[in-house]
Amino acid sequence: MTYRQKLSGRAWALSQLLLVASFSQAEELVCRQSGDPENPQLSKDGDIILGAIFSFHSSWKDRQETYTHKPLLNFRDFQIAQAMLFAIEDINNSTDLLPGISLGYKLYDTCGSIARSVRVALALVSHYATCACLSDKSKYPSFLRTIPSDYYQSRALAQLVKHFGWTWVGAIRSNNDYGNNGIAIFTDTAQQLGICLEYSVPFFRTDPPNKIQKIIDIIKLSTSKVIVAFLSHLDMDVLMNKLSHHNLTGYQWVGSEGWIFDSQTAEKDNNHILDGAIGLSIPRAHVSGIREFMLNIKPVNLLGNDMLTEFWEALFNCRFKQSPSSLENQSECTGHEDLSGLQHSFVDMSLMAVFNNVYKGVFAVAHALHNILECNKTCNFKVQLDPFTILQHIKKIEFKTTEGEEVYFNENGDPPAKYEIIHWQPTENGVVDFVTVGLYDASLPADKQLSLQYNSLLLFIQVPVSVCSEKCPPGTRKVLQKGKPVCCYDCIRCAEGEISNITGLVIFLFSTKRDACVKKEAEFLSYEEIMGALLTAASLFGTCMTAVVAFIFFRYRKTPIVRANNSELSFLLLFSLTLCFLCSLTFIGRPSEWSCMLRHTAFGITFVLCISCVLGKTMVVLMAFRASLPGSNVMKWFGPTQQRLSVLAFTLIQVVICILWLTISPPFPFKNFKEIKDKIILECALGSTVGFWAVLGYIGLLASFCFILAFLARKLPDNFNEAKFITFSILIFCAVWITFIPAYVSSPGKFSVAVEIFAILASSFGLLICIFIPKCYIILLRPEKNTKKNMMGKVGQKTF
Structure with a gap:
């Protein structure tokens, strides 16, 4: 079998x-098909x-069909x-x-x-x-x-058009899935690349004459000089046949692989309409x-085959004896005619790439x-x-052809997408030479997919300019034309300080010579510049320094010097100082809605928390001294619970002020065009100035109150009176912020932000160094003084 x-x-x-x-x-049919099988x-x-x-x-066929x-x-x-x-x-x-x-x-x-x-x-x-x-x-x-998807071809055509600077093009497409889908993808990609389509018209070879005439009229009335033709070779042949009667030369044609490498289309272009055409083709193969x-085809080998008989008769313009001849004096076919010496497209191997795919x-x-x-x-x-x-x-197939080409399919059933860029170069004898002038490989990175060989790209005519509007000359700027694509615009003269929103935030002003528009630079304190980097480093250094002090205090938390100075408030103060150092980072970088609201409120709340802790420690010093007097019972009214509540109450007042500020009129990003003539200052507007000064005023009020109490307690009899260090630290704090105000007002642009950050860092370092560094010195370098006896000072005197 x-x-x-x-x-x-x-x-x-x-x-x-x-x-x-x-x-x-192969089963017996129950029903018979009607009509022509x-x-x-x-x-x-x-x-x-x-x-x-x-x-x-x-x-x-260009004749009256009689069927x-x-x-x-x-x-x-x-x-x-x-x-x-x-x-x-x-x-x-x-x-x-x-x-x-x-x-x-x-x-x-x-x-x-x-x-x-x-x-x-x-x-x-x-x-x-x-x-x-x-x-x-x-x-x-x-x-x-085995042929690539048009998704890649359409994108490649858009990149090719963009490469030559053609931003204003027309498109003709086959009115089927091939042309409609191909141009749709081309249009999407073209828009992303800044290319505009003046028109996009469908065409099919069986269209009536009046529809074809409309397409011809559209081309004649258009201003674009580049035509993207996403057509099959059959449609292109018919279109060229019609265009040849209207002398539509002088256009740059960009073609899809359907016709760009077709020798029959080139042979039929008698009026040289397609001279200089460029497009994509399947890579050549052997x-x-x-x-x-x-060349070994012989009809005598396949007797009785009507298809091969018709082919042979059309190829050699002859008739076999058994075929009815409609022309007189037509020669008789022998079936042994020589194909090798025939000048015909059938013996042309230019479609070897298609043969290879088959x-x-x-x-x-x-x-x-x-x-x-x-x-x-x-x-x-x-x-x-x-x-x-x-x-x-x-x-799952993976194999190599006899020529060494790898064959496989991706998850979509498609092969790798590679194309040759073909340029039509007519020769002296009128024959078109298809010259490969570049390659497109979709598997490469986007910036390397398209490559052109300019030594092979010998354009016989000057590359046409196809734009809706010429580039604006120096001293002018673009203004879009109403109802037109973005490629169409007018050029108007720049006015000093004038702004334009054509492509986002673009600010222009006249140069000193008033011969060109100069783009204004946006100025803000960034992390990349030296000043921003140094302030960032200082902020992080302060944060790390605070963390080290906190670690030392935690490590020696049971020693007399830590316990005697209210360790709970000390740790809370170190935590608030960490926040103070970090909040300065919110002032660096491009201002945004959130960063503007965060920077001022975070600064206000963290500094109030910090001053509240210092104020609490000062009050503890005073209460401890009062408690040492005979018959005094004042410490029971300001114990640990009262200390925590006082810090919380002072901080909550600032929180309420900030909430009211953000609710009524919060800070917001602002573009300052007037401060500096040739720059845009990106800054944070205060919103409500009352809210801003209320935040600063409350900090100043607490700092003043703390300074007064610390000053009164500075000479209390103790070997280690913390009020002395608090007094000095608050003095530094107040001095920094008093000098900050005039410096802030007089500093231009980003330097005003730098002054504010400097004030935050300086006051934070002042509190950290003055209050905690002396204690760390004793803990680490003079441990003999870190005893209860030394802390008591004179015998009989009680310390805080």
């Missing part, structure tokens, strides 16, 4: 670029049948079909791939009709399907291809032996079948083939 018999008549179909497998059971134009028997669809005939003539034979698709047959022959002759199994084929003709394609193509379009929509696996889970295979598609299916059938020296005939299994194996 043969393998074909074991398969029970199953037939396998593959579209050479789509890699779609079709399966049918679809029969393959070329076929060959085999164990496994691969199917494909081509447009062997084109449906248009008595066949449509024109499309040599291009017939040539591509030979690539599939060549690949099948290679596999059948191979002893390594599918040994013992012969592949057959059935090739169908769509006549360039989408409706006819649907009937013969398993409910899909014809071959050469590059539409990005087909990469959607939720809609097309069984679709794979398939060994395919030229010899095509070749890879057939071999991908063959490799999948080879793996499924567990072929080594022989194949396992008992394996049951089903579409899902074949699809899963094709998805």
Whole structure:
């Protein structure tokens, strides 16, 4: 029993670029099809049948159709079909791939009709399907291809247009999924790159004359000099045929791979409308032996094949004896005519890249079948083939062609996206030379995907300028034209101090020579500049220094000097000093709504907390001295609980002031144009000046009260009277903030912020050093003084 018999008549179909497998059971039909059945134009028997669809005939012709003539034979698709047959022959002759199994084929003709394609193509379009929509696996889970998706081609075309500075272009697209989806992606990418489309019109080769005339009128009335043509080669042929009657030369054409590398299109461009065209093409490749295979076609080898007979008659303009001739004196075909010396597009191997994709598609299916059938020296005939299994194996295929090219599919069923940039360079004899002037590789980083070789880019005409508006000369700026795209604008002369919001915050003023617009610089205290970096370093140093002091106090928390000076308030004071150092960081950086509100409120609350702790420690000193007097019971009224409550109460008052400030009129970011003529000062406006001065005034009130109490207690009889150090620290604090006010008012721009940060850091360092460093000195370097006896001072005197 043969393998074909074991398969029970199953037939396998593959579209050479789509890699779609079709399966049918050879069973008796219950219902008969009405109408004209679809029969393959070329076929060959085999164990496994691969199917494909081509447009062997084109449906248009520039004459009155009488329905008595066949449509024109499309040599291009017939040539591509030979690539599939060549690949099948290679596999059948191979002893390594599918040994013992012969592949057959059935090739169908769509006549360039989408409706006819649907009937013969398993409910899909014809071959050469590059539409990005087909990469959607939720809609097309069984679709794979060896040609890249138009998603990458459309983006590459936009980058190519941008590279030449063409920001004002027109677009013509095939009115099908190929053209509509391709231009849609191109438009999105173009907008991101600052390119505007003056028009985008659909076109199909069967459009009525009045619709085609409208397209021609649009091109004539347009001001753009660059036309992006996302068209199939069939549509492009028809369009060129119509444009040639209207002398539409002088335009720069940018083409998709559908036509940019098509020699037939170049041959039909008799009026040189497309001279200098540039576009993307599938990378060139080489398939060994395919030229010899095509030149070896002989109709005598396939007697009775109407398709091959028609091809031969059209190729050599002759008729076989059995064919009815409509022309007189037409020579008779022998079937032995020599193809090698023929000057015809069929023997032109310029479409080798397309042949290679067909070749890879057939071999991908063959490799999948080879793996499924567990072929080594022989194949396992008992394996049951089903579409899902074949699809899963094709998805995982990885192999190298005989030329060393790697073949695989990504998660969307697409191959790697690579294109050559082709430039049309007409020669002296009128033949177009397709010159590769660059490459596009979507797998590379965005800035390296497009590369052009200028030594090969020999433009025979000057690169056209295609912009809606020329660049504004010095001393002027852009103003958008109402109702027009952003590429269209007027240029008006700059006025001193004038601002423009065309591309965000762009501020202009006249230069001293008044010959150009100079962009104003935004000024604020940033971390990157030296002054900001130094203040940041000082803030962090103070934070670390406070943390070290806190660690020392915690490590020696049971020693007399720590316990005698109210350790709880000491730790709370160290915590508040840490916040004081850190709050200075909120003043550095570009002002924002949140940073403006945070910087002043954080500063106000943390400093009140700090002064409240110092005030509490001062009051403890005074109360401790009063408690040492005979009959005094004052300490029970200012114990630890009262100390905590006093700190909380003083701080809550400042919190309430800040909440009222933020509620009524909070600080906000502000752009100051008047302070400095050639710069914008980004600063924080106070909002309510009453709120700001209330915050500062309350801090000053607590500091003054603390200073008075500490001054009164500075000479109390103790060996280590903390009031002395508190007095000195508050004195420094007040001196810093008194000098801050005039310095802040007189400092311009970012320097006023730097003065404020300096005041915060200086006062914080003053409190930290004056109150805690003497104690750390005794704890670490003079431990003999850190005793209860030394702290008591004179015998009989009680300390705090």
